[in-house]
Ligand SMILES: Nc1ncnc2c1ncn2[C@@H]1O[C@H](COP(=O)(O)OP(=O)(O)O)[C@@H](O)[C@H]1O
């Protein structure tokens with residue numbers, strides 16, 4: 001190749017002179033023009049003979065000749081290409097402005113033997129052209145540099161130009177590949193249709209679309225969020241011939257926004273629940289206060305009534321009246337007694353619930369405690385109770401009064417749940433570092449709806465119920481650091497399970 005080049009150098013040179021689209025002028029070291037390209041002749045509107053006979057200074061405006069001399073001296077002294085804007089003469093003494101570059105050519109010993117000039121016309125209309133060229137260049141640089149997707153579309157929403165960022169978003173290696181295609185080629189039908197309609201509206205009305213938040217769905221289903229701005233492009237007559245669009249990816253922002261929204265909703269819900277719980281607690285505290293006052297005042301009159309009915313019954317025995325009348329009075333007195341006993345029970349339930357107490361832990365034999373509690377019940381004939389305590393079950397450190405109340409409540413509920421008889425199982429064991437005590441019955445069971453309300457104070461389905469039994473159980477067990485659970489099936493039975501941590505409730 002190199003050899004060929006050398007052989008053909010002369011030929012190449014001639015071709016260059018003929019076809020190079022630039023004005024190139026060769027000067028000897030005294031500034032005489034010795035050769036030039038064809039383009040140069042066009043620029044100066046001179047024939048070759050006319051130009052080649054001249055010294056370069058002759059075609060430079062008088063005012064600038066000193067400057068040129070200084071420049072050339074500098075070029076030779078410093079051997080660095082120089083450039084200058086000069087006013088040059090062409091045919092008939094007319095001038096034009098040119099940007100001139102000067103360079104030295106050296107022989108094989110490094111000695112300069114020629115000066116090579118290139119000149120380009122920078123008169124006004126050319127300058128404007130240059131600026132236009134620069135504007136387009138600038139736009140290109142800008143389009144490639146910004147991370148936002150920028151695109152141009154014609155009046156039927158076909159891409160005419162897109163930048164690199166947009167090409168990448170559409171999965172293209174080369175922005176050129178987008179030309180002639182539409183959103184339908186890259187996005188889901190749903191998204192492409194909406195975008196198309198928006199753009200046609202802009203083309204119809206000439207109204208831009210500013211910062212519209214769009215959910216972009218790719219053909220692969222991948223979702224991006226963007227803000228899209230689309231502006232109409234008009235021709236000389238003001239007719240809209242397309243649009244230019246810029247879209248910014250805000251997916252990350254959107255994700256953060258959604259997360260924040262979810263957090264704030266959660267927070268709201270938590271606050272709501274807390275508020276409700278606080279209100280409920282407040283309400284219960286108020287009830288508790290009133291109840292403890294009433295209970296305090298009711299206790300003694302009830303005791304008085306019980307005592308007086310006892311006295312009346314004693315007196316009745318000695319009254320000189322027929323025995324059938326005695327029986328009738330006695331029945332009435334018994335009934336009063338029964339009702340007062342019931343009131344007494346209610347009073348003690350309320351008292352327990354309203355009381356603000358701390359458990360007092362004592363060492364207790366659970367088996368014995370269960371037996372004591374069972375002894376307080378008169379069991380219907382058709383109700384059978386079975387107690388099973390795990391072998392080696394330890395003594396417990398618990399508050400006996402509280403545990404008695406808990407078991408008593410659970411057993412009495414179980415009996416109530418067995419109107420037609422059945423079984424009650426009491427079970428105690430240690431399992432997974434927990435004391436597990438359960439009371440199970442084969443009774444009527446509990447509906448799903450009621451299961452949720454079970455432990456709330458005053459929830460009862462019984463005519464003479466207080467709805468405080470399970471609320472008290474829950475409170476007492478929780479005061480022990482434990483939990484109470486229920487498992488029930490309507491028509492099959494119910495199982496209440498108490499779990500207490502072994503730690504703190506078993507010695508050792
Ligand atoms: N073993 C059980 N079987 C069926 N329902 C039960 C059982 N234990 C409790 N319940 C239901 O829970 C309600 C609340 O019980 P509780 O708090 O002890 O109040 P009360 O016994 O005064 O109604 C009862 O009215 C009943 O509907």
Ligand SMILES: [Mg+2]
Pocket residue numbers: 409412413469470
């Ligand atoms: Mg009860």
